[in-house]
Amino acid sequence: MTPTTDPATTRRLPIGSDADLAWLRHQVRQVAAGLGFGLVQQTKLVTAASELARNTLVHGGGGEVKITPLADGPKRGLQLAFVDSGPGIADVEQAMSDGYTSGGGLGMGLGGAKRLMDEFRIDTTPGQGTVVTVTAWITGIPAARRGER
Amino acid sequence: MSEQVTAEVAARELGAFLERCREQIAQRWADAPLFRTVFTVSRDEAVEACKAVVDALCEVASSGRLEDVAAPGFDSVREQLGRMAASRAGSGFGPAQIADEAAGLRVAASELLRHESSGPVGREAHEVLLALTVLMGTLRLVIMQTSLNAGEELIARQRLQLLEVATPVISLWEGVVAVPLIGTLDSARSQVVMEALLHAIVEQRARYAILDITGVPTVDSLVAQHLMKTVAAARLMGADCIVSGIRPAIAQTIVHLGIDLSPVLTRGSLADALAYALAQQGVEVSRTVAGANSR
Amino acid sequence: MTSPLPAYEAPVPVLALGDVLLISLQGELHDGTAEQLQQDISRRVAGSAATGVVIDVSGVEIVDSFLGRIIAEIAAAVRLLAARTVLCGMRPAVAITLVELGLTLPGLVTTLDVDRAFDVLRRSDPGRAEEGT
Numbered sequence: 001m002t003p004t005t006d007p008a009t010t011r012r013l014p015i016g017s018d019a020d021l022a023w024l025r026h027q028v029r030q031v032a033a034g035l036g037f038g039l040v041q042q043t044k045l046v047t048a049a050s051e052l053a054r055n056t057l058v059h060g061g062g063g064e065v066k067i068t069p070l071a072d073g074p075k076r077g078l079q080l081a082f083v084d085s086g087p088g089i090a091d092v093e094q095a096m097s098d099g100y101t102s103g104g105g106l107g108m109g110l111g112g113a114k115r116l117m118d119e120f121r122i123d124t125t126p127g128q129g130t131v132v133t134v135t136a137w138i139t140g141i142p143a144a145r146r147g148e149r
Numbered sequence: 150m151s152e153q154v155t156a157e158v159a160a161r162e163l164g165a166f167l168e169r170c171r172e173q174i175a176q177r178w179a180d181a182p183l184f185r186t187v188f189t190v191s192r193d194e195a196v197e198a199c200k201a202v203v204d205a206l207c208e209v210a211s212s213g214r215l216e217d218v219a220a221p222g223f224d225s226v227r228e229q230l231g232r233m234a235a236s237r238a239g240s241g242f243g244p245a246q247i248a249d250e251a252a253g254l255r256v257a258a259s260e261l262l263r264h265e266s267s268g269p270v271g272r273e274a275h276e277v278l279l280a281l282t283v284l285m286g287t288l289r290l291v292i293m294q295t296s297l298n299a300g301e302e303l304i305a306r307q308r309l310q311l312l313e314v315a316t317p318v319i320s321l322w323e324g325v326v327a328v329p330l331i332g333t334l335d336s337a338r339s340q341v342v343m344e345a346l347l348h349a350i351v352e353q354r355a356r357y358a359i360l361d362i363t364g365v366p367t368v369d370s371l372v373a374q375h376l377m378k379t380v381a382a383a384r385l386m387g388a389d390c391i392v393s394g395i396r397p398a399i400a401q402t403i404v405h406l407g408i409d410l411s412p413v414l415t416r417g418s419l420a421d422a423l424a425y426a427l428a429q430q431g432v433e434v435s436r437t438v439a440g441a442n443s444r
Numbered sequence: 445m446t447s448p449l450p451a452y453e454a455p456v457p458v459l460a461l462g463d464v465l466l467i468s469l470q471g472e473l474h475d476g477t478a479e480q481l482q483q484d485i486s487r488r489v490a491g492s493a494a495t496g497v498v499i500d501v502s503g504v505e506i507v508d509s510f511l512g513r514i515i516a517e518i519a520a521a522v523r524l525l526a527a528r529t530v531l532c533g534m535r536p537a538v539a540i541t542l543v544e545l546g547l548t549l550p551g552l553v554t555t556l557d558v559d560r561a562f563d564v565l566r567r568s569d570p571g572r573a574e575e576g577t
Contacts, residue, residue, distance in 0.1 A: 026472070040340075040344060040536075040540055040541070043505065043537035044541050047507070051509060074302055109509065112509055343540055350536075351536065384548070385539040385554055386534050386539050386556055388556070
């Protein structure tokens with residue numbers, strides 16, 4: 001059964017400035033917490049969102065993110081799609097490799113975000129723009145309990 | 150008339166029958182264990198639940214998808230059917246038995262169809278009865294599917310609970326915690342270990358964390374990667390990790406695979422690791438005269 | 445700073461305690477604010493007798509690669525100015541995420557909290573070369 005998404009529940013946020021990034025992190029955290037993601041998963045989600053949003057801002061010339069809660073039977077998840085109409089990415093493989101000290105390059109944004117999420121997809125056309133879509137599913141691993149049970 | 154057209158007509162007639170006799174069917178079904186044991190507040194509640202199922206079946210019949218378990222008509226009652234199946238499973242019934250109980254519903258519905266005075270007659274009646282049989286068969290499959298899903302969910306939940314229980318973090322000494330890892334260290338397990346360990350470091354204000362892998366049967370590059378991640382995460386929180394319990398065979402495998410564990414502190418036994426951690430903190434362990442006389 | 449900043453972009457508080465600078469990062473940190481901080485720290489360490497810098501991230505819920513790089517660069521600049529940097533108070537969820545990102549910040553001294561950070565700075569000789577951990 002393909003996951004169901006309800007277009008009516010997709011939230012769109014602009015990515016045009018530093019302040020937008022901060023607001024976006026806040027919103028993603030709220031939505032994730034509301035869906036039932038645990039703290040560690042929330043942190044990974046928001047961090048990945050921060051990476052990808054910054055990429056959209058710095059390399060894509062700005063754009064938006066589409067936040068969509070997902071349901072697949074009993075599983076619940078969250079999908080984030082980062083859209084820009086910037087220059088696109090010529091060499092995706094190279095962009096995905098971690099270039100921590102690559103200065104003006106895409107650095108760890110894409111590779112890092114991929115490791116933090118369950119699903120990662122990138123659609124890009126040089127000269128037309130890029131869409132990076134990531135998804136995380138709630139895994140419900142319980143946090144450590146002390147002496148309980 | 151071609152077989153397909155006959156089937157379509159029969160399906161529509163079936164839908165009409167279900168709508169006509171909704172109340173009667175629901176009343177008959179309300180006494181079946183599948184509904185009665187789940188909707189225990191009142192019989193009316195059970196009847197309402199039955200009506201919901203009849204409505205769903207009606208929609209499926211009208212759409213002509215009698216054999217399709219994924220027919221959207223079932224969506225409105227999938228959750229309810231899931232709850233019913235889960236409840237019966239809770240009483241100790243397996244998916245096959247639950248499906249058999251669903252078969253009983255078919256009998257009640259067919260009887261009503263046969264004795265209906267204002268319904269189709271002769272050849273037509275036969276076709277509609279056939280359609281009903283097929284549809285009820287599909288319902289049985291849907292119920293079985295939901296009960297299997299519920300079972301899978303239960304197993305997944307229990308597996309997670311087991312993971313947590315199998316990962317105790319022990320406070321060995323002031324500032325020293327230890328995690329005896331037992332069994333395979335896969336990605337899910339590694340996540341649980343990391344979270345448990347880091348929380349213990351905070352609570353115990355630990356400077357040293359001992360990861361004992363005596364109970365880990367094999368160490369390949371993936372396991373080594375998980376260990377390295379745990380060590381790195383602990384270090385970010387100011388705690389040094391010591392990996393202990395590396396058996397000679399494991400040591401050979403690690404070297405053979407070319408895994409570089411050099412940034413990680415290792416000791417042969419947990420005792421050695423503890424001794425190291427104590428020494429680092431300036432704690433001395435000595436034997437007194439009284440102790441030497443015992444045993 | 446000639447113009448007042450909006451409330452949510454307030455500059456990061458930097459406390460001078462003896463010859464140690466204590467930076468407490470709190471909550472949301474805009475990219476621009478982080479870069480500004482980097483410059484401010486270098487200026488202050490160079491202009492004072494500071495021998496140590498403590499970066500407390502106990503109030504930080506998200507450290508992404510940008511902030512991680514800023515922190516690493518602050519430490520590198522401080523080292524060039526003959527002082528030491530200690531990073532303290534990282535939350536478990538943040539540590540797990542950073543490691544997954546591949547940012548292990550090697551060479552940066554880390555402690556559980558501010559107290560221990562000051563202990564480390566007190567015990568060490570700022571002129572001595574950086575140890576492994």
